[in-house]
Amino acid sequence: MRIQLLRNITALTLLFITSISSASPSVSNTPADTESAKTFVFSAIPDQDEANLQERFDKVAVYLQAQLDIDVRYIPVKSYAAAVTAFRNNQVQLAWFGGLSGVQARRLVPGSQAVAQGTEDPFFTSYIIAHSSSGIEPNDSFPAAITGKTFTFGSKGSTSGRLMPEFFIRENLGDTPDKLFSKVGYSGDHSRTIALVQSGAYQVGAVNYKVWDKQLAAGKIDSDKVKVIWRTPSYPDYQWTLRGDVNDSWGPDFQTRLTEALVGMDDPDLLASFPRSGFIAADNKLYQPILDTAISVGIIDAGK
Amino acid sequence: MSAPNSNKTSASALRNISFWFAVSALLCLLLVDLDISTADPWAELSLMAAGALSPSVWSWPTLLSSLANTFAFALQGVTLAAIAGFALALGYRFTLVRAFCAFIRSIHELFWALLFMQIAGLSSLTGLLAIAIPYAGTLAKIYGELFEEVDPAPANNLPVNKRRPLSEFFYSTLPLAWRSMATYTSYRFECAIRSSAILGFVGLPTLGFHLETALSDGQYSEAAAFFYALLLLIGTLHLWLHKRLLPVYLVAVFYYLPPQATISWQLLVRFVSEDIVPAPLRGQTLVNAETVNNVNQWFYALWQLQIWPGLINTVLLGQISLVFTGLLALVLLPLNSSLFLHRRWKRGIGDSLLILLRTLPEYLLAFIGLLILGPSMLPAILALGIHNGAIIGHLLGRYTEELCLRADADRGITLYFYEVLPRIYRQFLAFLFYRWEVILRETAILGILGIATLGFYIDSAFETFRFDVALLLILVSAALNISVDQFARYLRQQLQLKTVPESL
Numbered sequence: 001m002r003i004q005l006l007r008n009i010t011a012l013t014l015l016f017i018t019s020i021s022s023a024s025p026s027v028s029n030t031p032a033d034t035e036s037a038k039t040f041v042f043s044a045i046p047d048q049d050e051a052n053l054q055e056r057f058d059k060v061a062v063y064l065q066a067q068l069d070i071d072v073r074y075i076p077v078k079s080y081a082a083a084v085t086a087f088r089n090n091q092v093q094l095a096w097f098g099g100l101s102g103v104q105a106r107r108l109v110p111g112s113q114a115v116a117q118g119t120e121d122p123f124f125t126s127y128i129i130a131h132s133s134s135g136i137e138p139n140d141s142f143p144a145a146i147t148g149k150t151f152t153f154g155s156k157g158s159t160s161g162r163l164m165p166e167f168f169i170r171e172n173l174g175d176t177p178d179k180l181f182s183k184v185g186y187s188g189d190h191s192r193t194i195a196l197v198q199s200g201a202y203q204v205g206a207v208n209y210k211v212w213d214k215q216l217a218a219g220k221i222d223s224d225k226v227k228v229i230w231r232t233p234s235y236p237d238y239q240w241t242l243r244g245d246v247n248d249s250w251g252p253d254f255q256t257r258l259t260e261a262l263v264g265m266d267d268p269d270l271l272a273s274f275p276r277s278g279f280i281a282a283d284n285k286l287y288q289p290i291l292d293t294a295i296s297v298g299i300i301d302a303g304k
Numbered sequence: 305m306s307a308p309n310s311n312k313t314s315a316s317a318l319r320n321i322s323f324w325f326a327v328s329a330l331l332c333l334l335l336v337d338l339d340i341s342t343a344d345p346w347a348e349l350s351l352m353a354a355g356a357l358s359p360s361v362w363s364w365p366t367l368l369s370s371l372a373n374t375f376a377f378a379l380q381g382v383t384l385a386a387i388a389g390f391a392l393a394l395g396y397r398f399t400l401v402r403a404f405c406a407f408i409r410s411i412h413e414l415f416w417a418l419l420f421m422q423i424a425g426l427s428s429l430t431g432l433l434a435i436a437i438p439y440a441g442t443l444a445k446i447y448g449e450l451f452e453e454v455d456p457a458p459a460n461n462l463p464v465n466k467r468r469p470l471s472e473f474f475y476s477t478l479p480l481a482w483r484s485m486a487t488y489t490s491y492r493f494e495c496a497i498r499s500s501a502i503l504g505f506v507g508l509p510t511l512g513f514h515l516e517t518a519l520s521d522g523q524y525s526e527a528a529a530f531f532y533a534l535l536l537l538i539g540t541l542h543l544w545l546h547k548r549l550l551p552v553y554l555v556a557v558f559y560y561l562p563p564q565a566t567i568s569w570q571l572l573v574r575f576v577s578e579d580i581v582p583a584p585l586r587g588q589t590l591v592n593a594e595t596v597n598n599v600n601q602w603f604y605a606l607w608q609l610q611i612w613p614g615l616i617n618t619v620l621l622g623q624i625s626l627v628f629t630g631l632l633a634l635v636l637l638p639l640n641s642s643l644f645l646h647r648r649w650k651r652g653i654g655d656s657l658l659i660l661l662r663t664l665p666e667y668l669l670a671f672i673g674l675l676i677l678g679p680s681m682l683p684a685i686l687a688l689g690i691h692n693g694a695i696i697g698h699l700l701g702r703y704t705e706e707l708c709l710r711a712d713a714d715r716g717i718t719l720y721f722y723e724v725l726p727r728i729y730r731q732f733l734a735f736l737f738y739r740w741e742v743i744l745r746e747t748a749i750l751g752i753l754g755i756a757t758l759g760f761y762i763d764s765a766f767e768t769f770r771f772d773v774a775l776l777l778i779l780v781s782a783a784l785n786i787s788v789d790q791f792a793r794y795l796r797q798q799l800q801l802k803t804v805p806e807s808l
Contacts, residue, residue: 050517051362051526075426078507078516081418081767082426089425089571104769133343150341150679156767183337183679189520199675200343220522225344299768301583 039071040064040250044096045083046076047158048190048211056273063270067261070250080157084108093246094258096274099124099159099237099290104300106284107291111244114284115255116262117236118276122286124237125209126160126168128230129194134203138229142172146229151181152202154193159237159290161190165206167293168232191215198226210275236290238274239282317799318729329627332620341678348522348675355524362526366514371533374510376557377428377503378496381435383554385496386489388436389443394473396448403786405448409441410741410785411778412748412759413499417506418766418774422579423572427565431508435499439492445789446488447481454480491699493545494538501534502665512665519668535663539656579771606773611780614758618784621681621757622744625688629743630736632693633700634725636661640701643709643724644716658701661694670750684750688743696735703731734801737792741785748781758784 042064044057057074065072075092077083084105086092097105106112128143130136136145146169154161166177177184185202187193190211197205198221212228215221240262247254263279265271271278294300361367395401417434424430451473458476504512511534518527545553578586584598585591638644639654666687673683704724713723748759758781765774795801 046517049521051514051521051523077426078505078513079767081769082421082507084769085421086426089422089568091425108769131343152679156764185674185679191522192520195348195522196674199345199348200341201345201674201678203341222347225347301770 038249039073040068040094040246041073041075041092042094042096043075043077043083043086043092045080045098045101046078046189047098047155047208048214050076050189059270060265060273063265063267064258064261067264068250068254068257080155084157087112087241087243090243090245093243095241097239097241098157099235099239099287100163100294100299101157101159102239102241103287103291103294104157105241106287107300109243113242113244113255114239114282114287115242115259116279117239117282117286118274119278119280120210120276121237121239121282123234124160125234126165126232127207127209127212127228128165128204128232129197129207129212129226130204130229131197131200131202132225132227133200136204136229138227141230142168143230144173146204147173147180148182149203150183150185151177152185152187152193152196152205153177154187154190154205154207156186158190158208159235160208161193161206162186163290163294163297163299164232164235166297170297194221194226198222200225204229214275235293236286238276239287240279315726318733321733321795321799325627325630329624332623336620336624336681338682339678339680340682341680343678345675349672351522352524352672355526356528358525359528359532360525361529367529367533370504370509370511370514370530371537373431373508373561374497374500374504374512374534375537376561377431377435377500377508377510378493379553379557380432380561380563381439381500382489382493382496384432384436385439385443385492388440389447392440392444393447393451396444396451402445402448402789405441405444406741406786406789407441407782409438409445410745410782410789411438412745413438413503414506415748415759415762415766415774415778417503417508421506422575422771424565424567426507428561429563429565431500431503431510432563434503434508435496439496439499443489443492446492447485450481450484450488451477494541497534497538497541498663498665502667505667515665516667519671531664531668535660538663539659575771580775582772582776583770603776606776610756610761610773610777611758613756614761614777615780615784617755618744618747618757618759618781621684621688621747621755622740622788624681625685625692625743625747626736626740628685628689629692629696629739630732632689633696633732633736636693636697637700637704637728638720640698641704641724643704643707643719654701655698658694658698661690662692662698664691666691666746666750681755684747684755687750688746691746692739692743696732696739699735700728700732703728730799730801733799734796737796737801740792741788744781744785744788 042057042061044053046053049056053076054074057076061072061074075086077086080098080101083092083095083097084101087095087097087105088108095102095105102114106114128146130143130146130149134146134149136143136149153165156162169177169180173180181204183202185196187196187202187205190208193205193207194212194215196202209231212221216223242255242258246258251257259281263281265279291300295302392401392405396405413434416437417430420430420433424433454477458480459472462472462476501511501515504510504514505516507513511530515527515530515534518524518530582599582602584595584602588595636658640651640658642651645651645654669687669690670683673686677683677686707724707727709719709723713719745759747755747757748762750757750760758777762774762777762781765771765777
């Protein structure tokens with residue numbers, strides 16, 4: 001028994017060591033760890049319709065590949081934080097971020113630039129939605145009656161599902177959500193926020209207006225049970241952010257060419273992936289209000 | 305609790321400890337929020353039910369590759385963990401080693417994955433280490449305690465004057481512990497498959513990736529397909545994962561998914577020298593009064609806002625869930641015992657039900673509970689209790705098979721309370737104390753319920769890229785787990801509970 005055991009252990013150890021040391025380029029099933037330096041990789045925050053992300057963004061990869069004449073790949077990620085981390089680690093060089101994740105990414109990667117945003121993004125907005133049992137009716141002014149209800153945000157790192165709603169709640173009611181509401185949850189994403197408020201599990205929630213409108217049009221929302229009670233003032237949201245060091249790998253005018261390719265995207269099928277009606281140029285300054293808000297809400301530390 | 309004395313191993317000690325655990329859970333119940341806010345869960349639940357009945361695979365290649373990845377991470381992880389755990393177990397009598405093992409296993413797989421992702425990215429190495437490290441801690445504990453518990457007679461018979469510790473270990477200790485080690489390791493392998501699937505929640509390409517995606521989009525038919533695939537993988541393990549084929553599978557998984565990552569040293573250096581350094585200390589060359597003051601304020605604010613409330617919630621939720629787990633395990637155990645279900649097919653159904661319950665991710669159970677009961681601690685208790693209760697119930701059910709009862713023993717309820725329960729009670733407590741720290745660790749992933757456990761704050765810290773805060777909170781939760789582990793170890797020794805029955 002002893003000899004066999006020792007043999008087994010030795011064999012397993014050797015196997016493990018060789019497999020690690022042979023970790024040179026070879027077959028791999030995980031994305032992005034064996035990319036040759038010249039493949040341009042991008043990602044997007046998984047904000048909605050996650051199951052079709054790959055399909056939607058593969059088409060964008062094909063488009064960029066044709067426009068830029070380089071290898072382009074899309075890798076899917078599972079959370080806002082993962083998108084930022086991949087960007088920081090240079091596993092992706094370009095990402096379709098939300099307002100907040102973009103600001104976080106650009107702080108972590110000095111030199112990176114917001115290069116383009118959707119036509120709708122300068123005037124993005126969130127909906128506050130409520131279950132019919134809450135008895136709160138739609139109004140133009142902030143619904144102070146949500147005080148004391150149960151409330152769910154979307155993902156902790158979401159601009160439209162967390163940051164901006166929290167900001168407007170604090171501004172209008174003068175206190176933090178955990179003091180104002182009887183319970184505060186984080187559903188994880190917009191679709192689930194809608195499902196949870198529609199089921200009455202939470203009485204009130206905050207959601208990205210685009211996701212709501214899309215699901216409403218698709219007939220997935222029962223207006224007798226859940227409705228929009230308030231629309232926040234507008235704020236800048238999604239944008240394409242590019243690492244600052246891309247020109248070193250893909251040529252001195254790469255950032256310009258990429259920006260042109262993004263802004264020039266006019267195929268409705270491609271634009272539906274985002275969903276946006278078109279793209280316009282953007283810069284980091286446009287997102288200063290998001291950064292200030294994130295600092296005031298305490299999601300980002302001031303300074304640095 | 306009465307002081308342990310000469311009759312500490314008698315039934316009264318067991319009664320005492322059970323009584324105090326139940327009382328503590330009842331006291332905790334008074335402190336937590338258990339509101340039921342009823343609403344209209346049925347629309348969503350009927351969608352879920354319809355999905356469960358009509359699984360649909362949207363892409364077979366995706367399903368199969370994520371299935372293979374799930375298996376590969378699990379097998380690689382457990383193999384590495386078994387080797388490392390064995391090495392650590394050799395030093396298990398040293399408090400420092402025990403504390404180290406308790407530390408590495410007290411961090412949830414998801415958090416290990418998130419930590420490694422900062423350095424090694426979304427790579428196969430990240431997945432392997434996220435499983436191997438906490439599992440090494442767990443296996444070291446099991447192996448170590450098995451070594452302590454083997455019959456000392458063979459070792460005592462060795463000549464005293466020429467002791468050779470190594471030979472002694474290999475000839476008198478290891479052979480006696482070997483079978484239990486193998487059985488327990490194979491049981492942990494099933495857990496590793498679940499862990500591997502769950503790693504998909506943070507982005508590794510396993511079943512959980514697509515399962516979570518489908519669930520969050522409300523695509524319940526697709527979710528069902530991925531869930532059934534996971535169930536099938538776990539349910540059929542005994543049919544195709546034979547000991548003799550293990551080397552073949554090992555070579556296959558290391559070939560299929562070689563652990564690799566492109567680690568940027570720059571990132572590693574930044575992570576260690578900057579990211580995890582407490583914010584007020586960053587960029588400070590000299591430690592002066594002001595810096596110390598800043599660090600104190602930083603820590604005090606964290607203590608007030610996150611550490612203390614997180615600790616309280618974690619302990620309360622953990623304690624209630626632990627006792628609920630125990631009760632449920634006692635209710636569920638007949639489902640997997642031939643003493644109570646005589647027919648094979650009935651037992652087959654019972655066994656499958658338990659496998660189903662323990663395979664359902666707690667996260668999904670919590671979501672269903674949230675829909676039905678509204679946000680409170682109740683769905684969390686149910687989710688943790690059902691999952692862990694099914695695991696212990698299954699183990700206990702199998703353990704009852706080994707009991708030797710009189711031929712004319714009673715049946716049904718009398719058999720349960722007068723014959724079986726007294727005989728398995730020690731084992732039951734041993735299993736329950738084992739799950740204690742696991743339950744505490746699992747409280748981490750219930751943030752959807754808005755329950756601010758330590759894990760909730762750790763997750764928030766990762767989301768906001770405050771790795772210094774994340775690390776501090778991880779250290780706090782590790783300290784909590786180590787304390788609980790020490791306490792459970794003390795109880796185990798006082799009550800003379802055995803770790804794993806040789807027969808299991």
